[in-house]
Every structure is written in structure tokens, then in C-alpha cells.
Amino acid sequence: MLTLPMLAVHQPKSVDEAVALLRDIPGARLLAGGTDIVPNLKYGMYETGNLVALRGISRELRYIREEESELRIGAMCSVDQLANHARVIELFPSLADAASQIAGPQLRRMGTVGGNLCLDTRCVYINQSHFWRSALGYCLKKDGTVCHVVKGGQRCVAAASNDTAPILVALGAMVRLVSPRGERIIPLDDFYIADGVKNTQLARDELLVEARIPLAAARLRQAYGKLRLRQAIDFPALNFGVTISVEEQKVAALRLCVGALAARPALVRHVDELRGRPVSTPEEIRALGQELGLRAQRQCKPLTNIGVDPEWRREILPVLVRRGVERALLS
Amino acid sequence: MSNTNGYRWHDPIHAPGGVGARIPKSDGAAKADGSGIFTDDLSFPRMLHAKLLRSPHAHARIRSIDTSKAEALPGVIATLIGSEMPARYGVIPWTHDEQALATDHVRFVGDEVACVAAVDERTAEAALRLIEVDYEVLPALLSPQDALAHPEIKVNERAKVGNITKHVSLSFGDVDGALSAATARSHHTYEYAGNTHAAIEPHCAVARADADGNLTVWSSTQIPHYVHRELSRVLGLAPARIRVIQPLLGGAFGGKSDPFSLEFCVAKLALKTGRPVKLLFTREEVFYSHRGRHPMTMDVQVALDADGRIAAVDNKILIDGGAYASFGLVTAYYSGQLLTGPYRFGSYRFDSTRVYTNKPPCGPKRGHGSVQPRFAFEVALDEAAAQLELDPIEVRRRNFIGENVDTVNGQRITSNGFLKCLELVESASGWKERHGRMGRGRGLGVAGSMYISGTAYPVYPNEMPQSGVLVKLDRSGRVAIFSGASDIGQGVNTLLCQIASEELGCDPRDVTVVASDTDLTPVDLGAYSSRVTFMTGTAAREACGKLRTQLKLAAADKLGCAADQVEIELGTIRSAADAAKNASFMQACQWAEAREGRPLAETGGYRTKDIGEGKLGGEYRGGTIGASPAYSFTAHIAEVEVDEETGLWRCTNVWAAHDCGKALNPTLVEGQIEGSVYMGVAEAQLEEMSYTASGQHRGPSLLDYRIPTSLDTPLIGASIVESGDPNGPYGAKEAGEGPLHAAIPAIANALFDACGIRVRELPFTPAKVLALIRARDEAQRGAAC
Numbered sequence A: 001m002l003t004l005p006m007l008a009v010h011q012p013k014s015v016d017e018a019v020a021l022l023r024d025i026p027g028a029r030l031l032a033g034g035t036d037i038v039p040n041l042k043y044g045m046y047e048t049g050n051l052v053a054l055r056g057i058s059r060e061l062r063y064i065r066e067e068e069s070e071l072r073i074g075a076m077c078s079v080d081q082l083a084n085h086a087r088v089i090e091l092f093p094s095l096a097d098a099a100s101q102i103a104g105p106q107l108r109r110m111g112t113v114g115g116n117l118c119l120d121t122r123c124v125y126i127n128q129s130h131f132w133r134s135a136l137g138y139c140l141k142k143d144g145t146v147c148h149v150v151k152g153g154q155r156c157v158a159a160a161s162n163d164t165a166p167i168l169v170a171l172g173a174m175v176r177l178v179s180p181r182g183e184r185i186i187p188l189d190d191f192y193i194a195d196g197v198k199n200t201q202l203a204r205d206e207l208l209v210e211a212r213i214p215l216a217a218a219r220l221r222q223a224y225g226k227l228r229l230r231q232a233i234d235f236p237a238l239n240f241g242v243t244i245s246v247e248e249q250k251v252a253a254l255r256l257c258v259g260a261l262a263a264r265p266a267l268v269r270h271v272d273e274l275r276g277r278p279v280s281t282p283e284e285i286r287a288l289g290q291e292l293g294l295r296a297q298r299q300c301k302p303l304t305n306i307g308v309d310p311e312w313r314r315e316i317l318p319v320l321v322r323r324g325v326e327r328a329l330l331s
Numbered sequence B: 001m002s003n004t005n006g007y008r009w010h011d012p013i014h015a016p017g018g019v020g021a022r023i024p025k026s027d028g029a030a031k032a033d034g035s036g037i038f039t040d041d042l043s044f045p046r047m048l049h050a051k052l053l054r055s056p057h058a059h060a061r062i063r064s065i066d067t068s069k070a071e072a073l074p075g076v077i078a079t080l081i082g083s084e085m086p087a088r089y090g091v092i093p094w095t096h097d098e099q100a101l102a103t104d105h106v107r108f109v110g111d112e113v114a115c116v117a118a119v120d121e122r123t124a125e126a127a128l129r130l131i132e133v134d135y136e137v138l139p140a141l142l143s144p145q146d147a148l149a150h151p152e153i154k155v156n157e158r159a160k161v162g163n164i165t166k167h168v169s170l171s172f173g174d175v176d177g178a179l180s181a182a183t184a185r186s187h188h189t190y191e192y193a194g195n196t197h198a199a200i201e202p203h204c205a206v207a208r209a210d211a212d213g214n215l216t217v218w219s220s221t222q223i224p225h226y227v228h229r230e231l232s233r234v235l236g237l238a239p240a241r242i243r244v245i246q247p248l249l250g251g252a253f254g255g256k257s258d259p260f261s262l263e264f265c266v267a268k269l270a271l272k273t274g275r276p277v278k279l280l281f282t283r284e285e286v287f288y289s290h291r292g293r294h295p296m297t298m299d300v301q302v303a304l305d306a307d308g309r310i311a312a313v314d315n316k317i318l319i320d321g322g323a324y325a326s327f328g329l330v331t332a333y334y335s336g337q338l339l340t341g342p343y344r345f346g347s348y349r350f351d352s353t354r355v356y357t358n359k360p361p362c363g364p365k366r367g368h369g370s371v372q373p374r375f376a377f378e379v380a381l382d383e384a385a386a387q388l389e390l391d392p393i394e395v396r397r398r399n400f401i402g403e404n405v406d407t408v409n410g411q412r413i414t415s416n417g418f419l420k421c422l423e424l425v426e427s428a429s430g431w432k433e434r435h436g437r438m439g440r441g442r443g444l445g446v447a448g449s450m451y452i453s454g455t456a457y458p459v460y461p462n463e464m465p466q467s468g469v470l471v472k473l474d475r476s477g478r479v480a481i482f483s484g485a486s487d488i489g490q491g492v493n494t495l496l497c498q499i500a501s502e503e504l505g506c507d508p509r510d511v512t513v514v515a516s517d518t519d520l521t522p523v524d525l526g527a528y529s530s531r532v533t534f535m536t537g538t539a540a541r542e543a544c545g546k547l548r549t550q551l552k553l554a555a556a557d558k559l560g561c562a563a564d565q566v567e568i569e570l571g572t573i574r575s576a577a578d579a580a581k582n583a584s585f586m587q588a589c590q591w592a593e594a595r596e597g598r599p600l601a602e603t604g605g606y607r608t609k610d611i612g613e614g615k616l617g618g619e620y621r622g623g624t625i626g627a628s629p630a631y632s633f634t635a636h637i638a639e640v641e642v643d644e645e646t647g648l649w650r651c652t653n654v655w656a657a658h659d660c661g662k663a664l665n666p667t668l669v670e671g672q673i674e675g676s677v678y679m680g681v682a683e684a685q686l687e688e689m690s691y692t693a694s695g696q697h698r699g700p701s702l703l704d705y706r707i708p709t710s711l712d713t714p715l716i717g718a719s720i721v722e723s724g725d726p727n728g729p730y731g732a733k734e735a736g737e738g739p740l741h742a743a744i745p746a747i748a749n750a751l752f753d754a755c756g757i758r759v760r761e762l763p764f765t766p767a768k769v770l771a772l773i774r775a776r777d778e779a780q781r782g783a784a785c
């Protein structure tokens, strides 16, 4: 069996204690459901001897509630809870849909929303055993100097592979982060940065406490799309969240956020030009979807960091986006 | 320790019974509730854990190995390198081309170089990183084409010519004449990607040397006998000093039918340290051990005459073998020899070359050697039939070879239920109403196949039995069966209980099976080539039959009737003339024990030369390879749905009918059909052993190497056909491997029905399907202009 390195597991009783531990123990990492960090530790991807476990404070962090015209989702909610929560399904069906497509049933019960939002980026050259990576000669993200995906590349482009992120960005969600220095609340879109080594601006002693979605976003027409080769288990080969505000049968605002194609979930740009497009008939909706799909295709470049043919993913991206738009507007 | 754990049949809906009863698997409950003892569940006081150091290069010479730093690590008890057991071995005696640990030459990324035994796995793993190996990197040959083009670079010294493991060329009848005279022809190249077994239990071995110098090795193997032989030769220890035991097994599918480095390493380390040693592969290591489906490039021609009869089949096959031979010599033959049914071929030729390459070694995976050519042939047959506007089922029916006939290459077919199989799937799928009429993106496809029920002869020539069973009864009414056969999930231990019940009248739950333990059980060659039910079943029937006679003789005395008037039925033994004269099974055992005046125990054996008309196979070199005492037959119809915009497709249904001769336990046969279909669909849809340009496996994990989940699995309608083979036990043939073959071409043919595309390259990824759909549209546009 692959072994875990020797680890000390710290069990704080509160968020404050947790972030203090992060501050005081160099290299310490948070452990939520462990479904991402444990396999990565077995693969030798992190140099750490210390984990700060959040299980003991899950009561503090495990909630879904409406407050100050926001839906607030605690970091220690399981992905399964999110997928099956009646209010979530009612208000943000696309989010519940995204959560329900994560991994498989056991992993959804273990995996948390916080862990999903802070999921490490993935790449076929990094999510491998130490032996495998040593045989390859390592890579930029850990222990090495070259990137095997972008030849000559100086920046890791490992893929953002979390299923809840694109739709939460499209819904305009915020995240609340707590550190020993206090808290900050920032748009999820700003939380991510385009660096595969570490794709969030989380400080090393900072904890993501909750995600917040404005209740107003419940009015948006919305859909989630995920491409995977199997109907369960697989990380996204491509995923996206789309939200459309419709006024008087015309597009008033539109957001499309795609994941798995770069180190961060990315909003497709220049979509404001689609404002005012009529969406009262299936044909108009289809045309909008096609247009949006082509824009996404122009801006996104699938890479070989995911083991699913990048050329094919690029080719079908517009089809998937169009169908997402149709799902959002026709249902 | 013997393989007797977990005999609990609590399910009341399953009445006990003999042959033909649907009793649950004897180890099913133990596997489900976790109480079954697998190899990795074994633990001994002072046991050490071993880990293997593997080559990071696809091809290199080893200049030196220095283990001194590893040995100095606290907790490390011993290290092991190749020069300590350099003898070459291999499952086939003519191709001994492996070493437990490489002495001077590594041949793929993952080839074993050194081994460490330490107090725990973590320490052993840390120690591996302290071993210094000086490699001289050599150019790697990663494709069979490259390997043929560069004979000067030797992947494996054992190849006599260049990098060729085996070349076979056989021709039957006037192929060229028939090809040129034919009315319809299909000629294309097919690419079958390599794939692997993905058994859930990773390989594991434990060894223990006792104070008297006897060595015991527990291993998750499906060939304890060959492991026994090869351990003896590599360790230089008499076979009488070695005991090999196969505990409960978590799947094998052919992936555990070679001796592996881990068995030699734990044995040697146990001898070296005097402590028990365990080695459990990681999932990644399972991928390196591989022995899975060979990639094949097949240039196939199928020609039909004006009546749609198969006039000629010509196949040129290039087989990518990986770094070692494994069963490769047989693979080269099987790729041609097993294609000649269920249809009659007017003429046939194949030319097959298995080549060494710098990748993990291929070997036997369920349907060894014949799944790939079957795919190509069944697609080509469909295509040629379409030229004659012949219905795909009709062309298969028309070419049916029949029963009690010889194939074009001299194999004797006895029973053959193929027509019945076709009929069943035709009606179950609604073929007549639906084929060709399901609209864009939906379709049905059909395919047939045949497979062996064991190879006629053992892999090392000898006159000894190929299977052996010893059965003991006594006054308690308990039956003990000592069987060398490996239950790898196919359920042979359950069948043994049923055969005992059938012959002796005992409750199958009152049977203990002591299995696959080379000290205690008679030799059986192992679970491969679908030989177990046929051969072990025959042996068990013989042994139980002898005891049945003894029970009858004793009962006749006591019941006051003639021996041939004694009837045996579940639980009772009675006079046929007067049912009031009866006794329990236990009573009968006591009478027989008293009458015989000695313990009741009998043996039974199987040798091909003792059945039927004797020698099997064609009268030419290699004519016995692929010769089997009986052949199973299968027909599948698959239904697919294709998303023409993305190329994504799903196989929604497979109707599979399989002629297994006689279902000794229909539930187990259905399980084998379902499992086979699952595996076939997996190969068609997802599975591929894929390597980087430097020869590294792209994703040696069950996340990256995708096998279907239950959600990706079609609905499977399994039907059993019983043609009753004259030579099989109770008429039985095989069910473990045959039903896989037809799934893949049936899907390919269904994709044609759905979209008018011919997929000739596995797996049928959505990218490939989409490209073919685009090409089709392009061609249609071209035709319209």
C-alpha cells in the first residue's frame, strides 16, 4: 500500500485556535474531509508533518442558512449536504447540480465545501506517486524545474478541478476568510489566481469559513455543465456555470465561468455584448447559446494536463455551453 | 491455513442442491461481510514488510547497485538484489526470460531492481530512496514497429531473432484464390489498444520459513502449481521443501497467472532473515505487473461468396508484447487459432508476430489472445455482409459451422449451441423490428464468438493429470474435498460442493473444500484458459462417483435391495422399489465406512488423452495450441445511443446468450456472463494502457485508468444455452471468458447501425467517434456535390 508520511494531527476547538495553529506551526495544512489532501500526501506532494483537523469544529462551520439577504454555506458542510439541501435546490438548483456531480457518494459525504473551494489544482504529471514523478524528472509544481504541459513554460498551469467553484463564481458568490489578523470578505472570483502551484490568495494561516451567495441571484436563470467520461468518480474534463438575468425576454446580464481549462476558474470575457439579445423562442435561445459557446471556445485552451483529449474538449466546448444556456432558459 | 473460511449459506431462498441448483457462492457471504481472509489479511509475529525498487527508465543497463545506505537505515532488516537469485524463469518453459530482480538490464519503467525488508512499509519505502543504482540509459523501443525496425537494440536477450518473441504463420486452403474469386470483401486495419485486468485485490505475497527449513508462501495467485515450480527453480530449493497456498482471492482475470517478483522476493527475504515477510503491491505496481490484453495491429481481409458464405479470412497481426514473454508464445497462436468458429471458413491464413517492447509485459487477460482478432473479424464480417445486403444475423446463421465438425485448422468442435444463442438475442433485443430503424444516433449490433474450455495439454509436457481431486467422507456425514484448483471468483469451490451433492446426496453446505494448497491438495494446473469447470469438474465427478458406488453397495446390503436399485437424492438414500426403505446420508456413510473397513476416500483426475477420441488438434506444428476438448459459443446484441454533436455515446443494453454446455449453477454462469459483458464494454468504451513518449504509464491508478462505474454499465440480459457437451462434466463447458469477446464487435456494429460509422480502433473514445461522424458528413457532402 502507499504509505502516508508521519503526521501530527492537531485538533483545534475553534476557528481562532485553528488559525493560530496555522500561524505557529510552519508548513501546517488544514485537513477537512481529507479526500483531496490525503491522496496528495500519499503521493508526496507536500512537505509537511502537521495537519490541523477541522472535524472538531465542524459544528461551528457546518450550516446552510439565510442571513442578511445571503445564503451562507459553512465550510464544513459536506458536498452531499449541499447537493441535497432543500433550500439550495430551490434557490440555486445549478449549485446543487454541481455538488451532486462531484466524485461518488462516499466521497461526497466525506468531502466538504471548504475543501472543494480550496481544492488543489490537478495535472496528470503531478497527481502521481513520488516514484512516478521521479521517473519523469519532476516538474515545476513540486521538486522540479520544467513543465511537461507547456514546454518551456515558467508557470504551472495545473487545472482548477473543483465542481462548485465555476457555478459559485457565476452566481456572484463571496467568501469569508479568517486569519489571526481578522477576517476579510472577497468575491470568489478574486479569491482565485492563475497559478497552478497555489491558485488561491489564501494566506498560509487563513481559513475559508463560508461561502455567501446573494439571495438576489436566485432570480438568475442558471445551469451547470460538466464533461466527464464516466457518470461518477471523474473530476471534470471541463465544467462551467452559466447565469443569465432575463428582463422583458431579453438578456440583461450574463456570466459564464469555465473550469478545468486553466489554473483557475475563469469568467469568459466580453459577454456584455450579448446584452439585449432576445431569448423568447427556442431558436433565439439556441442562437445565444451558440454565440456564447464560440466566445468561450475562442478564450479557452484545453491543455494536456487532463487525461482527456484536449482537441476534442475544445471542439465540443461550444456545444456544451449552448446546451447549458438552453437548460438555463428553456426549463 | 486452508481456504475453508466463510461457508455460510444463510439465504433461505436458495435451497441446497446438486448440479443445476442456484446455490449462492460458498465464499460470497465472507467476501460481503469482510470476514474472508485474503493474503493481505495474514499477519505473523515479527513479520517484516517488503517494498520493491523499480526502474525509472524504460530501458537501461545497470552498472552497479549500492544498498549500503538503505541497510544502515534503522528498521531495515535486509535488502535483496538480483544477483542473489539470478535464475531465469517464466510461466512457459520455452521462454524463461524473467528474473525476480534485474541483474543487469531493466526493460520498462517499473521493472524490479531491488527489494527491502523492514519493520514497516514506511521504513521500507524510505529505504528504497537510499539505494543507489547507476544506470546506463539505452534507447527505448516503445512500439512493435520500432522494435522490428531496430533489431540491433535488444529489449530482451532471449529473443532469437531481433525483438521477436514468437512468429507464427499458418495457412489452410487456397486463401489467395478464394480472395480473388469472392463477391464481397472487407479489408482494413484494426488497432486494439492494450488494457489491463484491474482486479480489485492488488497482488500480495507472504512467506515464512519454519525452523525445519520448510518454506511456505501465501500468494494471491491463480496458478499455485506454477508458482511452486518456479520458486523451486529460482530459489534452488527442492519442491518438497516449499508449500504454496492461495488464500481467498479478490479477482484475477488472468492478471495473477504468472509467477511474480514479489513471490520470489518474500520467499528469499524470509529465508534470509528468518522472519515472515509480506509484500503488498500498490495499485501503481499492479499496473506495472500488468500481463493484460496485448495491443494488436491487425490487417484483416474477409471475403464472402455470392451466397454470403465465408470464402476466405486472412489476418496479419502485429502484437505488442512488452518486456517479457509471459504466455506470449501462446498468445501468438491464439490470435489466429481461435477464430475458426462458430462459422465455417472456406480458407484461412494468419501471420502473427509478437514483439518485445520496453513497456510492462502483456499476458493473458480474460479471452486471452482472441478478443482482439474477434473484434476485427466480426466488424469485417458485418461490413462484407452489408455489401451483399445481408442482415447481420442472417450472415452469421448462414455460416454456422455445426456440431461434431472439424474447423478449417483442424480443431474438433463437439457440441455447438450458437444458433440457439443467436435466436435468443435476436428475439430478446427486438432485432427484427428495430435493427436499422431506430433513427439517428441509435442502433443495434450483433456479434458471435467461440472460446476454449481448457487447453488440451499442459504448458509443460507431461503425462500426469492436469487436474486432481481427492474426496473424503466419514461417519459424521461431513465431506471434505481436497482440490488443487484455484477459486478466483469464478466459483469452482461452490461447484465442487454441488458435484459432491449431486453424486453423494449430501447437503452442499456439509462439504468442506480445502483448496489450492500444494502440501494438501492434488496438483491442478491453475485457473486459466477456462479449464477449471471442465477439468476439475471431471476429476471431482470421478472421485465422487467412486464414493457413490461405495455408498450404494453398503446401502444395498442394509436396505435389502440390489445396488443398482439404490437411489440417492439430496439428504437421503433409498430403495427404488420401496421408498420406505431409506436412510440419511450420514447413516449411509457409516454403513459404507463399516463395509469398506477403511476410511472413505477416493481420487479423480483429468487428462485430455483420457476423454473422447484421444488426441486433439491439427496435424501440424502448433496444431495442438488452441485445441480444446470443447468449445463454448456466444452471441451478443448491443444497443447504443450516440450524441452526434459531441461523439459521446453509451451502450444502454447488451443481450448476451452463452452456450456453456450445462450450467452447473445458473446463477454463477449468469454472473460470469454479466462480468464478461461488463469487461468487454469497458474495453470498447474506456480502457487503455497509455504511455508517455518516455515510456511511462500515463495514469497507473484507478482514477486515471478508467473502468466503468455501475452508472456506465449497460443493462445486461444474460441467457444460458445448454448444448450438453459429450465430454464435459454433466455436459458443461466454460462460461468465464467466452462471453466477453462478442461485446466489443457488437458495440462497434451497433455504432454503425446508429451513425453509419465503422470504428476500427479501440477504445472507441468520443473523440474518435466524433471524428468519424465528421468524416461521414464530409463524405456525404462530397457525394452530394
Ligand SMILES: Cc1cc2nc3c(=O)[nH]c(=O)nc-3n(C[C@H](O)[C@H](O)[C@H](O)COP(=O)(O)OP(=O)(O)OC[C@H]3O[C@@H](n4cnc5c(N)ncnc54)[C@H](O)[C@@H]3O)c2cc1C
Binding pocket: A029, A030, A031, A032, A033, A034, A035, A036, A037, A038, A039, A075, A076, A079, A101, A102, A103, A104, A107, A110, A111, A112, A113, A114, A115, A116, A117, A118, A119, A120, A161, A162, A163, A164, A202, A206, A207, A208, A209, A233, A234, A235, A236, B703
Ligand atoms: C476519486 C476522487 C474523485 C473526485 N472527484 C471530484 C469531482 O468530480 N469534483 C470535485 O470537485 N472534486 C472531486 N474530488 C475531490 C474532493 O473529493 C472534493 O473536492 C472535496 O469536496 C474536497 O473536500 P475535502 O473536505 O475532502 O478536502 P480536503 O482534502 O480536506 O482539503 C482540500 C484542500 O483544501 C484545504 N482546505 C480544506 N478546508 C479548508 C478551509 N475551510 N479553508 C481553507 N483551506 C481548506 C486543505 O488544506 C487542502 O489543501 C475527488 C476526489 C477523489 C479522491
Ligand code: SF4
Binding pocket: A122, A123, A124, A125, A126, A139, A140, A141, A142, A146, A147, A148, A149, A150, A155, A156, A157, A158, A196, A305
Ligand atoms: S502544469 Fe506543468 S508544472 Fe504544473 S503540475 Fe503540470 S507539469 Fe507540473
